[in-house]
Every structure is written in structure tokens, then in C-alpha cells.
Amino acid sequence: MxxxxxxxxxxxxxxxxxxxxxxxxxxxxxxxxxxxxxxxxxxxxxxxxxxxxxxxxxxxxxxxxxxxxxxxxxxxxxxxxxxxxxxxxxxxxxxxVEHCLVALPGATLKTIKTVKSHVQALAQCRNFLKKHRLQPLVHADTAGAAREIAEDGDPQIGAIASSLAARIYELKVLARNIEDADHxxxxxxxxxRDEATPDWRTVQCMSAFLFRVKSVPAALYKALGGFATNGVNIVKLESYLSGAHFEQAQFYAEVEGHPEQRALQLALEELAFFSEEFKPLGTFPAHPFRRRGWQAPTRPGT
The missing domain is CATH 3.40.190.10 (Periplasmic binding protein-like II)
Incomplete structure (x- = not known):
């Protein structure tokens, strides 16, 4: 390495x-x-x-x-x-995500009055800011806020950013893990540019794709029926209206499995019958974060 x-x-x-x-x-x-x-x-x-x-x-x-x-x-x-x-x-x-309160060397929680960061970071640290009576100031980017306070040199302004940003811009970390939720x-x-080629026999796989259902009653219900009947778990399904008249929905989906597995093959065949504009986006190994309880298939085609 x-x-x-x-x-x-x-x-x-x-x-x-x-x-x-x-x-x-x-x-x-x-x-x-x-x-x-x-x-x-x-x-x-x-x-x-x-x-x-x-x-x-x-x-x-x-x-x-x-x-x-x-x-x-x-x-x-x-x-x-x-x-x-x-x-x-x-x-x-x-x-x-581990948010830190960072500031100029020599600054303390008592000297800081205003805190810059991305709106989401500020929202995720609301309790900390309220407890210490710090005024939030929205910035376009967490790391950008850290860079800006380093350049401006105002000891009364801090930023919510990563410990990496503090190290890069030579700032002091005043408090770590200040986010309200620990999850x-x-x-x-x-x-x-190139597709991944995971071996579904030895590793749990995820497959992602886009599709558009035909504009007919129950098209989505029928398009997804093959996943239920073949035991394929749909992990993520999101819809987006498209077209000048918003007449058709486009869907982004992630499912468990590899297209070489028979169950997913059958599910995708049924999806193709009731949908159009199918676009595969890739098959990739499931991250260990979600692999709990997975077991390798015991026979070909499972």
C-alpha cells in the first residue's frame, strides 16, 4: 500500500x-x-x-x-x-461525521462569539451553540469556513469543521464531537470510469440502477412485483418527476444482489417488461457497515 x-x-x-x-x-x-x-x-x-x-x-x-x-x-x-x-x-x-469547534490559536470558548459553518453543520450542533451562547453564521462550506477564519484572524470567530480542516489551516480545536446526535x-x-467486478459468491453485493415506468395504471406495482416474488430486497427507491408536464416518474433504486444471481435476473426481467429507459449504474460490494448477518450463497444461482 x-x-x-x-x-x-x-x-x-x-x-x-x-x-x-x-x-x-x-x-x-x-x-x-x-x-x-x-x-x-x-x-x-x-x-x-x-x-x-x-x-x-x-x-x-x-x-x-x-x-x-x-x-x-x-x-x-x-x-x-x-x-x-x-x-x-x-x-x-x-x-x-464528527464536528469540531475550531478557532485561531489562543482563542477559547470564552473569547468566541460567532461560529461559521455550513447550514447543516450548524443545525446538527444546535444544542452546543445554544449552551455556549454562540451566534451561528451560515457559510457555504465547513472547511471553507475554517480557511476563512484562519485568513481573517479574528479571535472572536470560530468555525464548525473537521479536525482535518483544523490541521490543514493551523487552527486550534476547542471542542470535539459537538454534534447533537451520536449517529x-x-x-x-x-x-x-470502469465497472467493479465483485464475486457475488464470496461477498454481499449491491446493484444500483435508474428506470422509468410506463405511464399506465399500476405500472410501478407490476414493475416491482418481480423483486418480491424472487426474494430480492429493495434497499433504496426514490422517485423524481420529469418531463415538461411532469407526467412520468423516474426512479433510482438500489437492491441487494448481483445481476448474475438468478433471483435478481428474474426480477430485472420483470422490471424491464413494465418499465422503460432502464440504466444500470453499477454493482459493488456492500460496505461492512451493512453486511451484518449476510452469508455466502450455498449453491450456484441462489
Whole structure:
């Protein structure tokens, strides 16, 4: 395993060992990339589209994009990109979010009056801010807020950011784990130009796809019936109205299983009969976070 470089953006010409993310250096997505791929350099990008575009353009090998949070719910921006991307989902990662109050060296909880951060981070630390009578100030990005207070040099302003951001911008951590809920976890999807090839006989797999049902009564009920009759668990199903007149719904789905398994094959065949514009997004190993209780199939085709 290669040693991780200390820089945030990697070296030129080393795209094969680079993973892109949305946000500034030190963002929670940056921490997630380093946790899941400690041997890769991280590449900050301004938007989800730019991060995925860096992979498509060959500037990075992977992109890690948040898809949902245990407190805030789904991250909607990604779903508008899925119908158009050529990338494939190759992995998932669950990142525990640990918010820190950071400030200039020499600052204390008594000197801090205002705290900057992303609106979600502020909301997730509401009890801490209220207890210490700190005035929240919305910023576009957690790591960006940390960078800004380091540049401005005002000892009365702190930021809610990661410990990584504090280290990058040479700030002091005044308090750790200040989030209200101890289950604050963000699920990330990892995208690549090439498909993953997990062996479903030895590892639990997840498959993701998009589809649009035909505009007829009970189309969704019939399209999903094959998953029930074949014992395939649908883990995630989200709908999006599309078209000028919002007449048809597009669905994003994640199911347990690999397309080579007979049960999922039959379920997808029935889905195809009652739907249109089916687009596979990738099959990938289930993260250990969700693998509890899984057992390898005992015979072919199970």
C-alpha cells in the first residue's frame, strides 16, 4: 500500500492515484476519501459535477460523492447527474461525521462569539451553540469556513469543521464531537470510469440502477412485483418527476444482489417488461457497515 501524500491535490500526472470530492481541503468528504483510500491523493472540486467530471476527463481515478445523511436525509444534487453520467458506482462508504469547534490559536470558548459553518453543520450542533451562547453564521462550506477564519484572524470567530480542516489551516480545536446526535453518519458513493467486478459468491453485493415506468395504471406495482416474488430486497427507491408536464416518474433504486444471481435476473426481467429507459449504474460490494448477518450463497444461482 502506497504512503498517502500530505498535499490535498496530488501530484501532476498522478491521476491514477487520485480521488476527487466536492468541497475544500479538509471537508468531511476529504476525510471520507482519506479514510476509505488512504493511499490516494485527494482532489478538491467546487461541485459534484466537477468531481465526477474530473474522473470522466481522466484527472482522477475515483470520485466520492455523498448521497444521504442519517440526520439530514438524501443529498439531492447528485440525482440530477445520474441520468447523464457515464461513470459507474464501484463502492460505498459510511463516514461518521464528527464536528469540531475550531478557532485561531489562543482563542477559547470564552473569547468566541460567532461560529461559521455550513447550514447543516450548524443545525446538527444546535444544542452546543445554544449552551455556549454562540451566534451561528451560515457559510457555504465547513472547511471553507475554517480557511476563512484562519485568513481573517479574528479571535472572536470560530468555525464548525473537521479536525482535518483544523490541521490543514493551523487552527486550534476547542471542542470535539459537538454534534447533537451520536449517529450522525453520511453514506458516500464512489464513482469510476470502469465497472467493479465483485464475486457475488464470496461477498454481499449491491446493484444500483435508474428506470422509468410506463405511464399506465399500476405500472410501478407490476414493475416491482418481480423483486418480491424472487426474494430480492429493495434497499433504496426514490422517485423524481420529469418531463415538461411532469407526467412520468423516474426512479433510482438500489437492491441487494448481483445481476448474475438468478433471483435478481428474474426480477430485472420483470422490471424491464413494465418499465422503460432502464440504466444500470453499477454493482459493488456492500460496505461492512451493512453486511451484518449476510452469508455466502450455498449453491450456484441462489
Amino acid at each position: 502506497a504512503k498517502r501524500r500530505g498535499n490535498a491535490g496530488g501530484r501532476r500526472g498522478d491521476a491514477a492515484n487520485t480521488i476527487a470530492f466536492q468541497g475544500e481541503a479538509g471537508a468531511n468528504s476529504d476525510m471520507a476519501c482519506r479514510a476509505a483510500y488512504p493511499y490516494m491523493a485527494t482532489l478538491p472540486c467546487p461541485t459534484f459535477e466537477a468531481a465526477m467530471g474530473a474522473v470522466q476527463a481522466g484527472k482522477a481515478e475515483l470520485a466520492m460523492i455523498p448521497v444521504e445523511n442519517s440526520i439530514a436525509g438524501r443529498v439531492a444534487d447528485l440525482h440530477s447527474l445520474l441520468p447523464h453520467t457515464k461513470l459507474k458506482i464501484v463502492a460505498e462508504h459510511f463516514q461518521r 450522525n453518519t453520511t453514506r458516500m458513493l464512489v464513482f469510476s
